[in-house]
Amino acid sequence: MGEPVAALASAPGLGGVALIRLSGEGAYAIVDRLAPGLRPRPSERPAGTFAYATLRDAGGGALDDAVLLFYRAPRSYTGEDTVELCVHGGAVVPRRVLEALFGLGARPAGPGEFTRRAFLNGRLDLTQAEAVADLIAAKTPRAERAARANLEGRLAGALGPLYDEALALSAEVEHLLDFDEGELPPDFAAGALARLRALAARAGEVLGTWRRGRLLREGALVVLAGPPNAGKSTLMNLLLGEARAIVSPEPGTTRDAIEEAFSLDGVPVRLTDTAGLREAPGAVEREGVARARGLIARADVVLYLLPAGEALPADVPGGALVLRTKADLAPGRGGISATADPEGARRAAEALLRRALGAQAEAPDAAALATARQHAGLAEARAAFEAAGEALAGGEAGLVPAAGRLRAGAEALGRVLGRVYSEDLLDRVFSSFCVGK
Numbered sequence: 001m002g003e004p005v006a007a008l009a010s011a012p013g014l015g016g017v018a019l020i021r022l023s024g025e026g027a028y029a030i031v032d033r034l035a036p037g038l039r040p041r042p043s044e045r046p047a048g049t050f051a052y053a054t055l056r057d058a059g060g061g062a063l064d065d066a067v068l069l070f071y072r073a074p075r076s077y078t079g080e081d082t083v084e085l086c087v088h089g090g091a092v093v094p095r096r097v098l099e100a101l102f103g104l105g106a107r108p109a110g111p112g113e114f115t116r117r118a119f120l121n122g123r124l125d126l127t128q129a130e131a132v133a134d135l136i137a138a139k140t141p142r143a144e145r146a147a148r149a150n151l152e153g154r155l156a157g158a159l160g161p162l163y164d165e166a167l168a169l170s171a172e173v174e175h176l177l178d179f180d181e182g183e184l185p186p187d188f189a190a191g192a193l194a195r196l197r198a199l200a201a202r203a204g205e206v207l208g209t210w211r212r213g214r215l216l217r218e219g220a221l222v223v224l225a226g227p228p229n230a231g232k233s234t235l236m237n238l239l240l241g242e243a244r245a246i247v248s249p250e251p252g253t254t255r256d257a258i259e260e261a262f263s264l265d266g267v268p269v270r271l272t273d274t275a276g277l278r279e280a281p282g283a284v285e286r287e288g289v290a291r292a293r294g295l296i297a298r299a300d301v302v303l304y305l306l307p308a309g310e311a312l313p314a315d316v317p318g319g320a321l322v323l324r325t326k327a328d329l330a331p332g333r334g335g336i337s338a339t340a341d342p343e344g345a346r347r348a349a350e351a352l353l354r355r356a357l358g359a360q361a362e363a364p365d366a367a368a369l370a371t372a373r374q375h376a377g378l379a380e381a382r383a384a385f386e387a388a389g390e391a392l393a394g395g396e397a398g399l400v401p402a403a404g405r406l407r408a409g410a411e412a413l414g415r416v417l418g419r420v421y422s423e424d425l426l427d428r429v430f431s432s433f434c435v436g437k
């Protein structure tokens with residue numbers, strides 16, 4: 001067990017109850033002194049029980065009446081002795097109770113430190129630890145389901161067997177290195193080669209889940225683009241159901257990009273309205289157009305709005321979905337009309353987006369890569385397996401480099417799962433967590 005650490009585990013702010021978590025060696029001795037009147041003492045109580053107690057500061061003054069939840073190593077979130085204190089919420093009580101805990105020898109927990117300890121104590125692997133952060137950050141039900149799938153070990157379940165196979169294969173290839181030159185049968189590599197290719201192919205399949213995982217985690221960047229006055233801001237407001245962006249008959253109304261979160265069937269979408277694309281007269285609008293082009297380049301989906309009947313400009317971004325607007329002004333030319341049929345216009349735009357995002361957002365319960373770290377690690381592993389295969393196909397001379405690549409690929413997979421880790425890697429993973437997780 002680590003030294004005792006404490007932090008507010010619930011969100012700061014006004015709330016009926018705040019949850020403070022205390023974990024580590026000596027947690028019970030600290031709570032014995034924080035709740036001096038409680039009998040039997042916390043340290044004498046069995047795990048899995050709770051008690052109602054008055055917490056007191058060093059001078060004996062009452063801090064709060066709290067409910068204490070008792071956990072014992074290894075059956076707690078962190079795997080250590082843990083006491084959770086349910087105190088009154090708000091700005092003052094939780095802070096005073098935490099200060100009392102610090103006065104009694106606990107140290108403030110760092111970002112993600114509880115989850116880091118859970119990882120170090122074997123309660124979670126690294127993909128599950130990352131899923132904890134994703135679950136908390138999830139903005140839509142689908143994102144929540146995707147995070148839960150990985151928290152339950154879906155991604156670990158897909159990658160674990162790959163790692164085991166890479167290790168087994170690595171041992172076999174290392175064994176081949178023990179043979180003297182010319183001693184190996186001519187087909188020595190055939191079996192290993194087939195297995196290496198299968199490994200690379202399987203890694204490729206999991207890599208294919210990245211776009212889906214990323215979209216669910218970060219939200220799809222959907223950019224509304226098109227010439228000035230095309231009705232971009234009007235459609236933005238229609239999709240959001242509120243007058244978020246300024247709409248006016250003046251071309252060049254929108255300058256700064258306006259981003260709002262929006263959920264399409266539970267898929268998180270970052271809907272972004274942009275400045276109309278044109279050779280703008282003023283410096284401010286020119287900057288707006290430059291920003292619009294930057295967003296178009298990064299977009300997952302570009303919805304290019306163009307009034308019905310107008311000729312398609314030459315600079316329509318590649319891959320953009322063209323949606324004709326202001327159909328009421330050009331009858332018979334197709335498209336939507338936000339003024340004559342707002343509900344129909346909204347439905348048509350949503351259907352278009354749904355089709356563009358649909359494939360990515362399906363199967364939220366399946367394993368999916370969720371973080372750039374996981375993606376980079378798996379891509380590295382696949383490249384290493386492929387390189388090992390090429391080396392091995394080259395015959396006996398390729399044996400040494402193949403063994404090296406295979407080992408590197410196995411290690412990259414091991415790092416994704418956290419079966420191989422360094423303090424540095426954990427610092428990087430957990431630095432993005434909040435205090436209290």
Ligand SMILES: Nc1nc2c(ncn2[C@@H]2O[C@H](COP(=O)(O)OP(=O)(O)OP(=O)(O)O)[C@@H](O)[C@H]2O)c(=O)[nH]1
Pocket residue numbers: 227228229230231232233234235246247248249250251252253254255274275276277325326327328329336337338339340
């Ligand atoms: N007749 C008609 N007018 C529309 C329709 N949709 C939007 N408008 C009008 O067209 C004008 C421009 O709409 P905006 O939504 O501000 O257009 P925009 O593409 O955001 O324009 P910029 O921000 O200048 O690039 C406004 O006066 C809207 O009321 C439509 O379907 N039919």
Ligand SMILES: [Mg+2]
Pocket residue numbers: 232233234245246247253254273274276
């Ligand atoms: Mg606009």
